[in-house]
Amino acid sequence: xxxxxxxxxxxxxSGGSLRxxxxxxGFTFSKxxxxxxxxxxxxxxxxxxxxxxxxxxxxxxxxxxxxxTISRDNSKNxxxxxxxxxxxxxxxxxxCAKRFYVNSGYYFDYWGLGAQVTVSS
Amino acid sequence: QTVVTQEASFSVSPGGTVTLTCxxxxxxxxxxxxxxxxxxxxxxxxxxxxxxxxxxxxxxxxRFSGSILGNEAALTxxxxxxxxxxxxxxVLCMGSGVSLFGGGTRLTVL
Numbered sequence: 722x723x724x725x726x727x728x729x730x731x732x733x734x735s736g737g738s739l740r741x742x743x744x745x746x747g748f749t750f751s752k753x754x755x756x757x758x759x760x761x762x763x764x765x766x767x768x769x770x771x772x773x774x775x776x777x778x779x780x781x782x783x784x785x786x787x788x789x790t791i792s793r794d795n796s797k798n799x800x801x802x803x804x805x806x807x808x809x810x811x812x813x814x815x816x817c818a819k820r821f822y823v824n825s826g827y828y829f830d831y832w833g834l835g836a837q838v839t840v841s842s
Numbered sequence: 843q844t845v846v847t848q849e850a851s852f853s854v855s856p857g858g859t860v861t862l863t864c865x866x867x868x869x870x871x872x873x874x875x876x877x878x879x880x881x882x883x884x885x886x887x888x889x890x891x892x893x894x895x896x897x898x899x900x901x902x903x904x905r906f907s908g909s910i911l912g913n914e915a916a917l918t919x920x921x922x923x924x925x926x927x928x929x930x931x932x933v934l935c936m937g938s939g940v941s942l943f944g945g946g947t948r949l950t951v952l
Binding site: 754756758765766767769771778779782783786806816823824825826827828829830832833834835 | 845876878880882887888889890893894897899929931933935938939940941942943944945946
């Protein structure tokens with residue numbers, strides 16, 4: 722059974738840093754790209770970042786580029802999101818999701834339960 | 843900046859049919875964007891309904907179908923049920939590993 726478990730969320734002051742982790746199990750982690758998606762309170766979903774299976778390619782939304790860094794440790798089946806220079810508007814529930822490729826397209830087939838990040842002013 | 847557009851809200855009667863759409867602020871949505879659709883209920887993580895425009899995810903009833911209608915992606919729900927009440931999100935694959943979510947449609951069944 723595929724499981725994704727986020728951790729590392731919390732309350733931080735504006736300008737501060739946090740590192741989220743997502744522990745994966747139930748599949749061959751290194752074979753799949755992974756993604757972070759966030760959801761601000763009462764708002765919609767927002768794609769944040771993605772990383773290839775090897776970790777060699779990374780992608781970011783404009784809203785976080787230069788402040789957030791996605792990485793992975795395939796030996797520990799863990800995905801990370803290092804968040805620096807945090808802003809109040811980064812307050813959200815952060816989901817990690819597994820990306821599944823099929824017929825040249827892809828979708829997010831498994832999601833974690835999310836980690837809450839709250840940035841205070 | 844490209845924005846993925848969805849209706850903010852929609853309502854459907856039990857047993858009725860509703861079509862939710864997903865467009866682009868500039869340009870048309872085609873199969874080359876591999877549109878996905880997700881359902882989210884309060885307090886829950888999203889669940890995949892449709893991927894690659896029209897393929898139902900495992901376990902999704904055939905009341906849910908995806909398509910391209912004109913210049914938009916579409917999610918059609920037939921025979922709406924009470925537990926279809928949820929937020930529905932489309933996602934487009936924009937290339938270079940980037941995905942874009944629409945703002946979501948809140949569907950009410952009443």
